[in-house]
Amino acid sequence: xxxxxxxxxxxxxxxxxxxxxxxxxxxxxxxxxxxxxxxxxxxxxxxxxxxxxxxxxxxxxxxxxxxxxxxxxxxxxxxxxxxxxxxxxxxxxxxxxxxxxxxxxxxxxxxxxxxxxxxxxxxxxxxxxxxxxxxxxxxxxxxxxxxxxxxxxxxxxxxxxxxxxxxxxxxxxxxxxxxxxxxxxxxxxxxxxxxxxxxxxxxxxxxxxxxxxxxxxxxxxxxxxxxxxxxxxxxxxxxxxxxxxxxxxxxxxxxxxxxxxxxxxxxxxxxxxxxxxxxxxxxxxxxxxxxxxxxxxxxxxxxxxxxxxxxxxxxxxxxxxxxxxxxxxxxxxxxxxxxxxxxxxxxxxxxxxxxxxxxxxxxxxxxxxxxxxxxxxxxxxxxxxxxxxxxxxxxxxxxxxxxxxxxxxxxxxxxxxxxxxxxxxxxxxxxxxxxxxxxxxxxxxxxxxxxxxxxxxxxxxxxxxxxxxxxxxxxxxxxxxxxxxxxxxxxxxxxxxxxxxxxxxxxxxxxxxxxxxxxxxxxxxxxxxxxxxxxxxxxxxxxxxxxxxxxxxxxxxxxxxxxxxxxxxxxxxxxxxxxxxxxxxxxxxxxxxxxxxxxxxxxxxxxxxxxxxxxxxxxxxxxxxxxxxx
Ligand SMILES: Nc1ncnc2c1ncn2[C@@H]1O[C@H](COP(=O)(O)OP(=O)(O)OP(=O)(O)O)[C@@H](O)[C@H]1O
Numbered sequence: 182x183x184x185x186x187x188x189x190x191x192x193x194x195x196x197x198x199x200x201x202x203x204x205x206x207x208x209x210x211x212x213x214x215x216x217x218x219x220x221x222x223x224x225x226x227x228x229x230x231x232x233x234x235x236x237x238x239x240x241x242x243x244x245x246x247x248x249x250x251x252x253x254x255x256x257x258x259x260x261x262x263x264x265x266x267x268x269x270x271x272x273x274x275x276x277x278x279x280x281x282x283x284x285x286x287x288x289x290x291x292x293x294x295x296x297x298x299x300x301x302x303x304x305x306x307x308x309x310x311x312x313x314x315x316x317x318x319x320x321x322x323x324x325x326x327x328x329x330x331x332x333x334x335x336x337x338x339x340x341x342x343x344x345x346x347x348x349x350x351x352x353x354x355x356x357x358x359x360x361x362x363x364x365x366x367x368x369x370x371x372x373x374x375x376x377x378x379x380x381x382x383x384x385x386x387x388x389x390x391x392x393x394x395x396x397x398x399x400x401x402x403x404x405x406x407x408x409x410x411x412x413x414x415x416x417x418x419x420x421x422x423x424x425x426x427x428x429x430x431x432x433x434x435x436x437x438x439x440x441x442x443x444x445x446x447x448x449x450x451x452x453x454x455x456x457x458x459x460x461x462x463x464x465x466x467x468x469x470x471x472x473x474x475x476x477x478x479x480x481x482x483x484x485x486x487x488x489x490x491x492x493x494x495x496x497x498x499x500x501x502x503x504x505x506x507x508x509x510x511x512x513x514x515x516x517x518x519x520x521x522x523x524x525x526x527x528x529x530x531x532x533x534x535x536x537x538x539x540x541x542x543x544x545x546x547x548x549x550x551x552x553x554x555x556x557x558x559x560x561x562x563x564x565x566x567x568x569x570x571x572x573x574x575x576x577x578x579x580x581x582x583x584x585x586x587x588x589x590x591x592x593x594x595x596x597x598x599x600x601x602x603x604x605x606x607x608x609x610x611x612x613x614x615x616x617x618x619x620x621x622x623x624x625x626x627x628x629x630x631x632x633x634x635x636x637x638x639x640x641x642x643x644x645x646x647x648x649x650x651x652x653x654x655x656x657x658x659x660x661x662x663x664x665x666x667x668x669x670x671x672x673x674x675x676x677x678x679x680x681x682x683x684x685x686x687x688x689x690x691x692x693x694x695x696x697x698x699x700x701x702x703x704x705x706x707x708x709x710x711x712x713x714x715x716x717x718x719x720x721x722x723x724x725x726x727x728x729x730x731x732x733x734x735x736x737x738x739x740x741x742x743x744x745x746x747x748x749x750x751x752x753x754x755x756x757x758x759x760x761x762x763x764x765x766x767x768x769x770x771x772x773x774x775x776x777x778x779x780x781x782x783x784x785x786x787x788x789x790x791x792x793x794x795x796x797x798x799x800x801x802x803x804x805x806x807x808x809x810x811x
Contacts, residue, residue: 444594448595451595458543458546459543459546467767468736468794469521469766470521470768470790470794471522471523471524471768471769471770471771472518472522472524472771473770473771473773474497474523474526474774474775475526475560475561475564475772475773475775477774477776481776484776485776486775486776486777487775487776487783488500488501488502492517494522495520495521495522495523496519496520496523497523498515498517499515499516499518499784500514500515500516501514501515501780502514519794520771520791521536522536524536530565530568530573530574531573534580534581537552537577537768538581540766540768541584541702543766544581544585544685544700544702545588545592546700547698547700548700548765549700549701549702549703549760549765549766550703550766551757551766551767551768552581552702552703552770553703553704553705553706553757553767553768553769554566554705554706554772555707555710555729555769555786555790556707556772556773556786557709557782557783558709558711560709560774560779560783560786561772562706562770562772563576565577565770566681566705566770567658567662568580577704579658582648582654582685585651585685586650592689596691596692596693596694597690598689598692599687599689600688601647601654601685601688602647602688603645603648603683603684603685604617604640604643604645604646604683604684605617605657605683605684606643606681607665607681608752609680611727613625613626613756615643615644616661616681617644618664624642625642626641626643628641637759638755638759661683665679665681677709678708678709679708680706680753681706682704682706683704684703685701685704686699686700686701686702687699687701701759701760703756707729708728708729710782710786710789711782727750727751728751728752728753731751731753733789734754735747735761736793737792769790771787771790772786
């Protein structure tokens, strides 16, 4: 209540008689604008923040107080002064001038008097106006006073209300503070509750984890218990097994000793068997000749056949009755031949190989071996050497390889490590072709000597592939066959007019026995042996005949124990040199067919085979060497 401004009593007209009663003050009051009056009133009614209003004079009032009350304007006074200063000095004797000057001065004063008169009128008018304004201001003041009183009453009421509100506000504030405190408390409680809840959750999770672990531990314990039981059993079994193991070890040691003894026996037996085989072969001769008669094919069923009588396992008789009596050869032509064996048209590939296999065995025993098929075109040489499709139809070459790989296992058991390498070549028109090289640009191949003794030879630039299984070998053989066929397609009937040679090189080493050997197995499918008269291709036939006749010459020279054997006269004899006359075993298969039209060629083949059969080479020597350091 102390802040409520009191009504300034000093502002009333009655308490300030000197101000409004004076005419000039009335003029000032009248000259006040409405805004000034309002300000004045506000200054009186404004709360007393800056001290009592009586001490702050209204700015307008100050300005109004400066209204000039003098009768002569200052400018005019200056003018007069100026005129007085600039007037020329009139000598005292010049009365006329002095009179004129006085006249002039009178004129000026008169003018000024008139001006002042006008001014007086003006000021009088202004005074009237100010008087009126003062009157209206007094009226307004009364109204304002009334308003002020009303406002003061309102103010008092409002102040009372304000006080009430203040009390309410205090109560509210108090309540608010109380509420704030409670809210804070609640927040603290909530936060601690949250913490507790989180802790509870964590505890719950820990509890769940522990429960899980407990369960798994329980299971593990159970499993461990089972394991422990099992371990106990195993331990008992282990003890038993240890006893058994000791016994077994003793038995194994005994068996090992026995096995070693057996192996030694086996090795010596194998050696004996090998020596026996060799003796038998020596007895049979190192060049052995078999004759195979090929059956007519279904397509050849209508072809007339000559008579062929198998006298015994080693002898045949061929007979042709010449019906054309005009011919010089009229009558019966009968010839008997004996070889190491005869394969009739009914003999299977297996039957043939059964006779050939000792030769392959010889190669595995360390001897050089050559097996070749001789005969006219279409007599069954390729069928005998390579065979047809399917294992039953396999010829000597794939069967020899199967046998090598089967024996390899037995040899391994006896401590032998074998390395097998294969190469395939073709001699056509006295030129050697590598059948494992499919590129068109063939390099030249020469037959060269391995050592100065000239007992062993090799073909230069020939591709040699190591073979690890019979499957590997079949793949190589098919590759070589295809190469040969491709060449045959380019050059019609080339396959019949070329000699095909499959060379197998066996290298064996026995670390235990400190022994090693290398042997060569040459498997040859010769070109057709028909004479030049029956063929159109003279050039090819010349080469074929030359190589075959050189073969025959070599065999004849060997037969007659000639000092010089013409091996180098043809590529074929040169290549087969180690297998024909040297330290080797040779098997020749003479293939014939029974067709009437082929009787002459068949006779030629049989005669050539007989020559070969009568040929005796020097006793074959095994290529075995003792190894000092492996
Ligand atoms: N013992 C046999 N049993 C069944 N068929 C055979 C027999 N011998 C050969 N043949 C078949 O006779 C045909 C000619 O045989 P092959 O091609 O082996 O004769 P070749 O003497 O090699 O001829 P070339 O000199 O032209 O190579 C082939 O179709 C072959 O399958």
